Amino acid sequence: LSESGIPQLVQPMIWDYAMDIDVEGKVQLLEKYRRCGFSKVWFASAFKGATGVSQSLTLIGHHLRNQLEWLQVASRSPADALQGIALTGWQRYDHFSVLCELLPVAIPSLAVCLQALKNGGFSEKVIENVEQLLGMSNLEIDTFMR
Numbered sequence: 221l222s223e224s225g226i227p228q229l230v231q232p233m234i235w236d237y238a239m240d241i242d243v244e245g246k247v248q249l250l251e252k253y254r255r256c257g258f259s260k261v262w263f264a265s266a267f268k269g270a271t272g273v274s275q276s277l278t279l280i281g282h283h284l285r286n287q288l289e290w291l292q293v294a295s296r297s298p299a300d301a302l303q304g305i306a307l308t309g310w311q312r313y314d315h316f317s318v319l320c321e322l323l324p325v326a327i328p329s330l331a332v333c334l335q336a337l338k339n340g341g342f343s344e345k346v347i348e349n350v351e352q353l354l355g356m357s358n359l360e361i362d363t364f365m366r
Contacts, residue, residue, distance in 0.1 A: 221256040221257065221258075222256050222257045227256055227257030227258045227259070228257070230258075231258065231259075231260045231261060231262055231303055232253055232258055232261050232262070233261070233262040233263070233264050233306060234246060234249060234250065234261060234262070234263055234264065235264040236263075236264070236265075236286075236289075236290075237264075237265065237266040237270035237271075237286055237308075238286065238289075239281075239282045239283075239285035239286050239289065240285070240289065241286070241289040241290070241293070243289060243292045243293050243296065246263075246293040247293055247296045247297055250293070250297050250301055254298070254301060259300075259301075260300075260301065260302070260303035261301055261302060261303060262302075262303050262304055262305070262306055263290050263293065263294070263302065263304075263305045263306070264305070264306040264308055265283075265286050265287055265290050265305055265306075265307055265308065265333070266283060266286060266307070266308045266309065266310060267283050267307055267308070267309050267326060267329045267330045267332075267333040267334075268283065268309045268310065268311075268321045268323075268326035268329055268330070269308075269309055269310030269311050269312075269320055269321045269326070270283075270286075270308075270310055271321075272320070273313045273317055273318075273320060274318070274320060275320045275321050276320065276321065276325070277321070277325055277364045278321050278325055278326040278328070278329040278364075279329075279362075279363075279364060280328060280329040280332050280359075280360070280361050280362075281361045281362040283329050283332075283333055284329075284332050284333060284336055284342060284361060286333075287307075287333045287336045287337055288336065288341065288342060290305060291336075291337070291340060291341060305337060307330075307333060307334065307337070309321075309323065309326060309330065311323070327354065328350065328354060328356070328359060331350045331353055331354055332346065332350050332359070332361070335349050335350055347359050347361075
């Protein structure tokens with residue numbers, strides 16, 4: 221890779237939507253990319269659509285934990301290595317599948333994930349911000365929203 225010149229042309233993106241990603245493995249992968257000459261790397265997480273092809277509702281807790289795992293990777297990586305986090309929202313697993321987790325049911329998850337990334341973690345402040353922004357009185361993280 222170093223000799224090809226590719227590292228001067230592109231920035232790799234490391235994707236993982238699990239709620240228990242291999243933090244150490246991701247840090248090591250980022251270090252390998254850096255040794256190859258890539259100056260910046262992107263991470264990709266998801267706020268919806270990565271938990272099952274027929275999933276109708278969004279389980280916020282799963283996606284929140286994914287963001288928190290990526291924040292751990294970021295905190296253990298060189299400060300200048302991360303270009304950004306692409307917060308994805310998949311709606312279909314392939315073009316032959318039905319749509320899953322439509323955007324309206326996933327807006328609370330999007331808000332929680334964005335607030336967690338913005339604040340560098342999850343706290344009562346994040347819950348309060350999301351409830352206020354969305355006009356909700358009780359944000360449910362580990363159960364399906366009613």
